[in-house]
């Protein structure tokens with residue numbers, strides 16, 4: 570009989586003192602935020618070269634801003650789901666718990682997670698292309714927003730293709746992954762670097778990798794257990810199994 574991946578994941582969590590969650594767009598899909606590479610994902614409808622590069626912004630800032638304006642508006646209407654909230658709960662169960670996310674929607678924070686590394690920036694942040702001006706909210710800034718300090722262009726506070734990650738973010742992520750016992754990779758196609766490399770890094774440091782994704786990905790072959798379902802139900806079921814194990818052990822062990 571095939572081992573039950575939910576049970577396998579729960580047993581790994583019950584024995585871990587340091588856990589990293591690596592989340593991608595599939596994590597937010599069940600809150601109603603589109604993914605990028607699925608059938609109805611953004612990149613099946615739009616060309617990323619025209620919307621998510623510095624060159625595109627220089628050429629047509631109003632067009633790029635229109636796309637981000639719509640995404641910012643949509644974000645104001647979505648909520649974290651039960652899976653996000655469980656992950657926030659898990660943070661209080663184990664001594665080391667880090668969420669590393671490629672998502673720019675801030676939903677992990679809104680669900681209550683505190684130790685979150687945002688590799689690709691945030692949709693609710695805007696910054697000046699010239700000076701240090703940054704602001705964080707979802708206000709509609711109009712078609713072509715300019716910096717109130719220096720007058721240059723304001724841009725979305727996200728990472729575009731070909732850009733560096735926010736200072737220190739990847740270093741924080743790799744430090745957490747190198748010391749973790751378990752890495753749970755949730756809802757990412759595993760094709761965008763350097764985020765995709767975290768699974769291999771974890772495995773090379775002896776951590777167990779669990780994947781939660783309805784589809785197979787390049788990360789699947791590294792995984793000790795693959796839960797092939799939507800993330801909300803998967804996380805809730807893993808949580809129930811973990812709680813069951815902890816009851817038999819007389820409480821959460823934290824390794």
Ligand code: OAD
Nearest residue numbers: 593594595604605606671728756757758761782784799800
């Ligand atoms: P993708 O759109 O590439 O992949 C989404 C993954 O989520 C796929 O593997 C789906 O099978 C999976 N998925 C879909 N629904 C799910 C669900 N309910 N539960 C669990 N998994 C589900 O998104 P990412 O891998 O996050 O970068 O994309 C990485 C980066 O590419 C993004 O951060 C973005 C994009 O270009 C930037 O904007 C810099």
